Amino acid sequence: PGMTWKAPDHQQDPSDHLDWRQVLVLGLDGAGKSSVLHYICSQTARERIAPTHGFNCAQLCVEGLEMDLLEVGGSQNLRAYWPHYLSQAHVLVFVVDSVDRSRLLVARQELHALLAAEPQLPLVVLANKQDKSNALSTAELQEELALHTLSGQREFFLLPTSATWASLSTATSVLRVRSLLITLLSQP
Ligand SMILES: Nc1nc2c(ncn2[C@@H]2O[C@H](COP(=O)(O)OP(=O)(O)OP(=O)(O)O)[C@@H](O)[C@H]2O)c(=O)[nH]1
Numbered sequence: 001p002g003m004t005w006k007a008p009d010h011q012q013d014p015s016d017h018l019d020w021r022q023v024l025v026l027g028l029d030g031a032g033k034s035s036v037l038h039y040i041c042s043q044t045a046r047e048r049i050a051p052t053h054g055f056n057c058a059q060l061c062v063e064g065l066e067m068d069l070l071e072v073g074g075s076q077n078l079r080a081y082w083p084h085y086l087s088q089a090h091v092l093v094f095v096v097d098s099v100d101r102s103r104l105l106v107a108r109q110e111l112h113a114l115l116a117a118e119p120q121l122p123l124v125v126l127a128n129k130q131d132k133s134n135a136l137s138t139a140e141l142q143e144e145l146a147l148h149t150l151s152g153q154r155e156f157f158l159l160p161t162s163a164t165w166a167s168l169s170t171a172t173s174v175l176r177v178r179s180l181l182i183t184l185l186s187q188p
């Protein structure tokens with residue numbers, strides 16, 4: 001008596017779920033989004049990974065959080081879909097190939113277009129492929145990507161990563177990203 005059984009409502013908006021969080025992972029094709037996601041979720045490097053032709057979703061359940069990491073492929077035809085996923089994201093992770101100097105300007109334009117649409121969304125930029133000897137440093141990338149122009153109201157982080165080269169520094173770099181995401185998403 002006094003107790004009613006309520007059927008689970010599968011139609012409900014996932015963002016209503018108590019500790020559900022979405023991390024949107026974007027960046028130009030070949031930047032290393034899938035590789036980083038694979039490492040974050042499995043804690044192992046994967047040498048070969050196919051380009052993402054649509055979406056790639058990984059899930060991480062840690063410390064009371066259910067984290068969905070959603071990658072949308074970075075090839076030019078897929079970039080048109082990027083803005084549609086911003087409004088439901090809690091954090092934007094933007095992955096950059098630190099060696100691909102010729103496309104830094106494109107990366108910068110794509111990133112700033114996303115940021116203009118979401119002035120409050122926390123941003124984590126990953127300076128990926130740091131294992132390569134000719135990689136730009138985070139300081140150089142901060143400059144090249146015009147990250148100093150970001151508004152002061154946005155939480156912003158820039159971290160060096162590598163995702164495919166099996167080494168201690170790779171493992172450490174990815175663990176730092178994982179911890180940062182957990183910290184950012186644990187905030188009420
Ligand atoms: N040396 C090195 N290679 C990397 C690193 N991360 C990714 N790669 C390589 O870069 C290529 C592209 O990696 P992906 O993870 O598929 O890149 P992506 O951003 O998911 O690309 P799309 O899905 O096409 O948008 C692959 O050959 C990876 O092995 C890294 O940190 N260091």
Ligand SMILES: [Mg+2]
Pocket residue numbers: 033034035050051052056071073
């Ligand atoms: Mg991919």
